[in-house]
Amino acid sequence: MSQHACLSTPALEQYLAGINPAEEPLLAQLRAETARHRKGAMSIAQEQAKLMVWLAQLIQARNYLEIGVFTGYSSTAMAMALPEDGQITACDINVTYTDIARRYWQQANVSHKIQLHLQPALITLDQLIARNQINHYDIALIDADKTPTPHYFERCLQLVRPGGIIAIDNVLLHGRVAQAIHGSESESVRIMRQFNAGLIHDQRIHPLTIPLGDGLTLIQKK
Helix, strand or coil, X not given: CCCCCCCCCHHHHHHXXXXXXXXXXXXHHHHHHHHCCCCXXXXXXXXXXXXXXXXXXXXXXXXXXXXXXXXXXXXXXXXXHCCCCCEEEEEECCHHHHHHHHHHHHHCCCHHHEEXXXXXXXXXXXXXXXXXXXXXXXXXXXXXXXXCXXXXXXXXXXXXXXXXXXXXECCCHHXXXXXXXXXXXXXHHHHHHXXXXXXXXXXXXXXXXXXXXXXEEEXXXX
């Protein structure tokens, strides 16, 4: 037994790739195309997407809510894993990025499972709440701009069912949340530091933050 995590190396990553389920060829193609994009670093890590799919299958998810689509890696992976009657509500504001996502949804034959809302996510979330979609979703992913994260979370907490999961990506901001506080830090760092610190005291949830990618927080709604 060891008290310390094993440091990642190229050899270890290659080994893990050999013992874990292989990446779907279409997802590998999408990941490669996204990597060539000028903002390719915004994409969710392959390992994070695999964990999301594993969790969705574990809780037998049918309804998935995604805030921040980008080029569609996570939504495509989830749509391929959901049952035929599964449904995804996807929120984004960028037509250029989501046009790539739409293309891969079509290639994966999962477009019928996905409803894309091209407007600010808070508007879509409020509309879903107004349409009484409370406790409707089994799992949600917040992977968008950091400053509104607390607002995204509060709305997801209404929309996700008890026992369901809310995942939040990029909660470590490349380690900046752990650095000493100084006057010139960005608003996103300040907000995420406060948000991260508050989760453990929230009696509505069971939270766990893991150092996967740029930090992934998993929250189970009580």
